[in-house]
Amino acid sequence: MSSSLRRIVFALFIATTLFCATITAYAADKITIASVSWTGVTIKTEVAASILKSLGYETDIKVLSVPITYTALANDDADVFFGNWMPSMASIANKFFKSGKVVKYVANMPGAKYTLATPTFCAQAGLKDFKDIAKFGDKLDWKIYGIEAGNDGNMIIQDMIDKNMFGLGKFKLVASSEVVMLSQVQAYAQSNKWIVFLGWAPHSMNERIDMTYLTGSTDQTFGGNDGTATVWTNVRKGFVEDNPNAAKLFSNMTFSVSMMNQIMTSLHEDPKLGMKKAGLKWLKANPDTYEKWLEGVTTVAGKPGDVAFKAYLDSQF
Template sequence: MRRIHRTLFAVLFAAAAALAAAGCAGGGGGSASGGELTLGTIGWTENVAVSNLTKVLLEEELGYEKVELQTLDLGPLFKGVATGDLDAFQDVWLPNNRNYLNEVEEDVELLKPWYKGETKYGIAALDYMNIDSLTELERAGTNEIVGIEPGASFHPQIRNVVFKEYGLENFKLVESSTAAMLAAVEEASSNKEPILFLAWSPHWMNEVYDIVYLKDPKDAQGKFNDSSRITTVVNEDLSDEEPVAYAFLKAVSLNEEQLNSLELEIKRAGQDEPVKGVKNWLEKNRDVVRPWVQAAKEARQ
């Protein structure tokens, strides 16, 4: 079971709502939801976008007092959802994250994919470098591949398989963060300098930079080279204890254009202002989220 205080809060909240409804002529029924939620995040750009969008809508449209976003590495994220310390994590890439999911699958529920586009993932360069394959890395002009957060599923594949298959003993993977990787790409692009980095789509970087996803004739990138599904994992008790949030998370659906435009609004608002970016995006995209909010309202008890 998840943390006891959350269950107690839900019971007390429902009782209070019922009393309030009984004392008001023509009042509607109460809800077992509406307290606090904690969403796990990894800091990846699509995760920042969808989790902050979820936060804004749950708080402003569905009456939640507070939706906290807690940033962790992948392993702790999956474990946190399993134990109930986190209610959900909305950036599960499958099959990439299958090993993490396998460790906790008895204590979580995997929802259907919320991203409706086709993903890309892999080692990339910028077009002015004039390379298009991993076989050409020796003439890339750099022997570093800029990665993202430590714990990213693809990192061991690069170190243990890609480097070996392509004879890249003098290459190294530099772990950093998504923000640091993007800053490195921006600097390299501005100065037309060589850079190798971990890229993926959906992401606004594909709209801003001329990215070349490098061919992999030896299939050393394995499953990471395949199109993935992006979905949400929730604690096994969420549907019973927070039916409104659960229904909302199940209803979330974004295509490539919608997600890229949301990410760009957040980027324009500034790195520390994701909520502002979400609200700017919502001014023109209320029709996109209306079905999600309606599904959540219908789940009220």
């Protein structure tokens, strides 16, 4: 091989190597976040995407149902999910954890609540426990209100009905969106009409609806501690090894119930703010939180992550 031909071959080798390295780096710098259309999960997702953007990552948010979210994580079509409510999602998520295709990873919000609720005037009239629901079937029009179809909470309610647990066999599950369901609950509560619905905390519903969570949940329903829940961040298999810097950020990102309640309340008071801005506005007012989240985290270029995110926040307000 002539020296000139060797130089051409070597140049082609270098160019190919650099091209492949660029493609690999680009792939590692893109994070796909699975989300569901719940206010709290959406806020967490938007905040995480904003931080990632400030660090130099490209993000893609996919809004999916809960079952499809786990299929996406298992098939490497999504990298991370911030809305694994446990134990209520156990029937959907545990098989993916056991297979190793999805990693439970980190508890991002302990002390949450996820169970059936009712307006407080109903509780004061005797509807306090799961076993009381059937006693007031006529007043409730034999309906229990859930959120979107395929949601784990809906599945639990339907299972309770199908198995006639707590005498609920005559009831019908009414599936709807979070927004529509809560609008109906608020209207019913204001007009003293009876209703039982799927409630959770944190959420602004706890501030704007005079509501009471029912007791009586079991391990077969919303958990044995009256629906007290822990929300987890899940990642796909191999994500931590593939993206150690982003994985460090996700392991640091924890959300208190009070933090989320405050963000959601501000969003309710000013809907034009939007979920992303509501979350970022809270972080700008509470820098200690994002400084802890970004400890040990850098930009894609290797610079301090907290400095980059602070500059990003300043550009947003």
